Amino acid sequence: MTRVSLRRVVKRFGNVYAAKDVELDIAKGEFFALLGPSGCGKTTTLRIIAGFEYPDSGQVFFDEEDVTYTKPYERGTAMVFQNYALWPHMSVFDNVAYGLKVRKLPKEDIRRRVLEVLDLVGLRGLEDRYPLQLSGGQQQRVALARALVVEPKVLLLDEPLSNLDAKLRIRMREEIKKIQRTLNITTIYVTHDQEEAMSISDRVAVMNQGRILQVGTPQDIYFRPKNIFVATFIGKSTLLQGKVVKKDADRVVVDVGGEARIAGKLASDSGIKEGDDAVLVIKPEDFTVDPPEEPYNAIEGVVEFSMFLGSFTQLRMSVANQNLKVFIDPKKEVKPGSKFVIYVKIDDVLVFPRSEEVLEVA
Amino acid sequence: MDIRGSLRYLDNVLILMIVFSLALFSLFLILPLADMISLPLAFTLERLVSGTKTGYSLIELFSDPRLFRTYSTTEPVKISQLGGATLVNFIGWNFGVIPNTLIIASLVTLNTTVLGLVVAFIMARYDFRGKMLMRVLAYMPLLMTPFVNAFVIKKLFSFDGLFSYIINSVIGLPLKINVDGMFGVVLTQSMAFWPIVYLNVYSSMMLIDPSLEEQAENLGARGFKLFRSVTLPLSLPGLAAGAAVVFIFSMEDLGGPIAYGFYDVLSYSIYSNIKAAQNIGEVGAYVGALSIVLLALALAIFFGIKRYVSLRQYAMLSRGGRWIPRVRKPKLVGSLIIYLVVLPVMVFTAMPQIGVFITAFSVRWSKAYPEGFTLDHFASILKNPDVITGLSNSLKYAAIATTIITVLSLSSAYVAARSRLQTLNEVLDMISTSPLAIPGLAIASGYIVMFTSWPFKDTFLDPLSIYGPWLLVVLAYTVRRSPFATRVIYAGLQQVHVAYEEAAMNLGASRLRTLATVVIPLLGLNILSGALLAFVYSIAETSVSVTVGAIVAGQKPLTAVMLDFLTGGRLAGLQLAAAMAVLIVVTQLLIIFVTNVFLKQRYAFIGV
Ligand SMILES: Nc1ncnc2c1ncn2[C@@H]1O[C@H](COP(=O)(O)OP(=O)(O)OP(=O)(O)O)[C@@H](O)[C@H]1O
Ligand SMILES: [Mg+2]
Numbered sequence: 001m002t003r004v005s006l007r008r009v010v011k012r013f014g015n016v017y018a019a020k021d022v023e024l025d026i027a028k029g030e031f032f033a034l035l036g037p038s039g040c041g042k043t044t045t046l047r048i049i050a051g052f053e054y055p056d057s058g059q060v061f062f063d064e065e066d067v068t069y070t071k072p073y074e075r076g077t078a079m080v081f082q083n084y085a086l087w088p089h090m091s092v093f094d095n096v097a098y099g100l101k102v103r104k105l106p107k108e109d110i111r112r113r114v115l116e117v118l119d120l121v122g123l124r125g126l127e128d129r130y131p132l133q134l135s136g137g138q139q140q141r142v143a144l145a146r147a148l149v150v151e152p153k154v155l156l157l158d159e160p161l162s163n164l165d166a167k168l169r170i171r172m173r174e175e176i177k178k179i180q181r182t183l184n185i186t187t188i189y190v191t192h193d194q195e196e197a198m199s200i201s202d203r204v205a206v207m208n209q210g211r212i213l214q215v216g217t218p219q220d221i222y223f224r225p226k227n228i229f230v231a232t233f234i235g236k237s238t239l240l241q242g243k244v245v246k247k248d249a250d251r252v253v254v255d256v257g258g259e260a261r262i263a264g265k266l267a268s269d270s271g272i273k274e275g276d277d278a279v280l281v282i283k284p285e286d287f288t289v290d291p292p293e294e295p296y297n298a299i300e301g302v303v304e305f306s307m308f309l310g311s312f313t314q315l316r317m318s319v320a321n322q323n324l325k326v327f328i329d330p331k332k333e334v335k336p337g338s339k340f341v342i343y344v345k346i347d348d349v350l351v352f353p354r355s356e357e358v359l360e361v362a
Numbered sequence: 363m364d365i366r367g368s369l370r371y372l373d374n375v376l377i378l379m380i381v382f383s384l385a386l387f388s389l390f391l392i393l394p395l396a397d398m399i400s401l402p403l404a405f406t407l408e409r410l411v412s413g414t415k416t417g418y419s420l421i422e423l424f425s426d427p428r429l430f431r432t433y434s435t436t437e438p439v440k441i442s443q444l445g446g447a448t449l450v451n452f453i454g455w456n457f458g459v460i461p462n463t464l465i466i467a468s469l470v471t472l473n474t475t476v477l478g479l480v481v482a483f484i485m486a487r488y489d490f491r492g493k494m495l496m497r498v499l500a501y502m503p504l505l506m507t508p509f510v511n512a513f514v515i516k517k518l519f520s521f522d523g524l525f526s527y528i529i530n531s532v533i534g535l536p537l538k539i540n541v542d543g544m545f546g547v548v549l550t551q552s553m554a555f556w557p558i559v560y561l562n563v564y565s566s567m568m569l570i571d572p573s574l575e576e577q578a579e580n581l582g583a584r585g586f587k588l589f590r591s592v593t594l595p596l597s598l599p600g601l602a603a604g605a606a607v608v609f610i611f612s613m614e615d616l617g618g619p620i621a622y623g624f625y626d627v628l629s630y631s632i633y634s635n636i637k638a639a640q641n642i643g644e645v646g647a648y649v650g651a652l653s654i655v656l657l658a659l660a661l662a663i664f665f666g667i668k669r670y671v672s673l674r675q676y677a678m679l680s681r682g683g684r685w686i687p688r689v690r691k692p693k694l695v696g697s698l699i700i701y702l703v704v705l706p707v708m709v710f711t712a713m714p715q716i717g718v719f720i721t722a723f724s725v726r727w728s729k730a731y732p733e734g735f736t737l738d739h740f741a742s743i744l745k746n747p748d749v750i751t752g753l754s755n756s757l758k759y760a761a762i763a764t765t766i767i768t769v770l771s772l773s774s775a776y777v778a779a780r781s782r783l784q785t786l787n788e789v790l791d792m793i794s795t796s797p798l799a800i801p802g803l804a805i806a807s808g809y810i811v812m813f814t815s816w817p818f819k820d821t822f823l824d825p826l827s828i829y830g831p832w833l834l835v836v837l838a839y840t841v842r843r844s845p846f847a848t849r850v851i852y853a854g855l856q857q858v859h860v861a862y863e864e865a866a867m868n869l870g871a872s873r874l875r876t877l878a879t880v881v882i883p884l885l886g887l888n889i890l891s892g893a894l895l896a897f898v899y900s901i902a903e904t905s906v907s908v909t910v911g912a913i914v915a916g917q918k919p920l921t922a923v924m925l926d927f928l929t930g931g932r933l934a935g936l937q938l939a940a941a942m943a944v945l946i947v948v949t950q951l952l953i954i955f956v957t958n959v960f961l962k963q964r965y966a967f968i969g970v
Contacts, residue, residue: 052864054370069370072867079868085861089883098879099869150869 001028002153009058017210018044029184033197036207042190078152080160084143086131093127099150117149155187228352231281238325240280252351258320264349277354284327286348295346368782375873379773387793390837394808402651418647431458447536454544463628467612473552478559486567489689502712506902507943508921511714512550512621527730547618553711559604566600606667610660614801632803636909653807664799722940739941752923760900763839767896771847779855802905830914838906843899847892854888891957898953
């Protein structure tokens, strides 16, 4: 078990920052997810930890040891590649045994450990097959077995499930979680799927444009996003823009135009004052069609569009000329074009100061 | 990324590969050429600065009437009457060595470009009966029959050759033709080199996305307009590469000039002066000056076309189209052109190679055509000690060269494909492809200049020492033929995802172990076919073989022995040389068969 720390790591490709002052502390045995949109620098960060890329500046530590410029083959990490990178000219057994052979273990030990780990990933009996004779899910398990068998200091997974179908993805992520718990290996898991990150990890780091925006438990990230990017990236939130008309401790009332006023909770103490521009972030599933018991807002708007999606109905409502995404009970019938009132708890409305980022996200 | 950052990615194995590649190319390509250039340049400088003439300088080049003339010493066409028949003798001009070389190369490039382009277009866009035959015919001139094909062509086009015979005796016209001198060289080279243009243009055309042509057609472009506005520009890279290679090959060809006795060309002048110099023990500034001209012209072309295309394309001859190309049946005019013009021309260009085969099996060739069937020539070459020595020398040299090439090509291709040192990769890429454009005769002169003097004098690298030239020949083969293997391996490396290697290193394998257990097994077929190609092209090498390689009788490679047989005034010399050529061709065909059928690679048949 190893602690992994990144200190002000910077990596640039041309004008693009793939990592910009990245600070991370990943505890021994922790399951840590790196979450962010495509191209934000997740893979690069992972590759810096594996040693395939060296940072332009900053340091990488494994426990107390500075491994910033250590060669990949001297680091003791094990990576599961997005495309698995199983060697097509080696059987499943040889693929998995590779790391042990490199470590010059006795033959019998290699055999025993390979079979053990194949048992663990549920592939016992397939050791003589070649990668091309396996299904996607089986290949994924071989890749996992190949990484696990060497008992790495750190296990690195780069979107390991992105090539699998939805059902298999859910099953495999449960298995990975279970195996990680059993072996207790420090694990860094890269994904752009927020649900996957939430469900599997102890802590999540949300990245955008090479920067780490927030690190926290899945609950932290979900319920207490620190900025608009995190708030909107997680949970597909909807936005309303307006001006602060009243501020009372962390309670803020925002005028979103057309006389409509919505009260919410200040997300971060950013010194926002009355008269400032603000953005309201609300999760579509937090709206209700009946008034809740806690303090709430009642919002009136025109239903522009309604779509039945099985477990809920999605509405697009126009409120003061802004669009609002709302999920409601599918049994409720709503006619497009009609006026409609929905409710949301004041505590479920997050208020952020308006910044450049907003425009980008919206 | 800054250089310091990139250097971090190096490890001992990569450094070793870089050093090995650069050292080999520096010592056996760049330095000899630089050394050769330096002598005449020094004389030139001295002459310009102090006005004294210490040796042959570049200034002499322009005042030497052998090299430059404003008039031709021959009439291009001479017509005379003899016994009621009109004799037409196509001789061409003779303006001196340098203009002759340029005229020949230009005419040959023109001819081969026209024919190559037409055939490529037909093959890429039309489907017709006899296409397979045409495909085979197009490959015929690429069969490697060093020197012999030129002698066969000369015989076919003499006053009592097959063509005059057909015109005179079969058709019955009172006309006889003879092709000689410069025109003979042009004819021989055009016939031999046109498939190089064809193959390059063809593979470019097969890479054109058919939707581009369809789109142009949608917009109203038809027929020739479509060809000129879409197809031709898109196949320009192939055309440029093919034409450039033909131009360079033409300048350094020795077979044509020797067969026709047309000695006033750069290649022959360098060759004969190197031969003469062997007696004196040194080649002077004169050969150096001539080689500079040859080298400068070749490099000018090499860098000139770099704008359009890298020679890599030429060496790789991609695996054809990814698309399903647009083929259609020709209309009437098209059919007439194909069957009445193009096909006969192709049969015609295949005749030298066919002729070589027939000659090898014929008793004599004293009339218009070879007569009688015999296997005697094979029996007698296999009993001839010179041939046996030549054959075993060639096999030995080619085998050692191939071994070095395998390591060298793997190193330079791997570094070029994987290192993070952008500039180094480009430099290495350029150096490792440049032997395709550097005339072998320039390399030969460079070797003789550099390795016969300090600090190499009397070492095992000195061709005039007691060790003889064999090691230098091997190294010349290595340098000259490595691009073939490098390109095949480089192409393979681009197919092998770098993650395979990263996965190995991630699990603790060093670079060397990764190479041995992942890269080499995955590239196995590419490495093998690259090595086979390099082997067969080494055996057929001529420029260095007949110069440096001919210094010591017992160390001559096969091609040098063939030239001896052809020019030595020996009884049935042509037939015996043809029999040796057949041996080479059979080896070549065998290797092409193996690479295509067993290794499933399509890189064979690259050039002469
Ligand atoms: N070798 C490279 N050369 C140049 N640019 C690169 C290189 N590797 C990554 N980049 C750039 O760095 C940025 C981050 O890339 P990275 O692969 O880390 O993103 P990612 O978060 O893993 O994205 P994805 O989810 O699409 O895999 C991108 O803009 C990418 O184009
Ligand atoms: Mg990625």
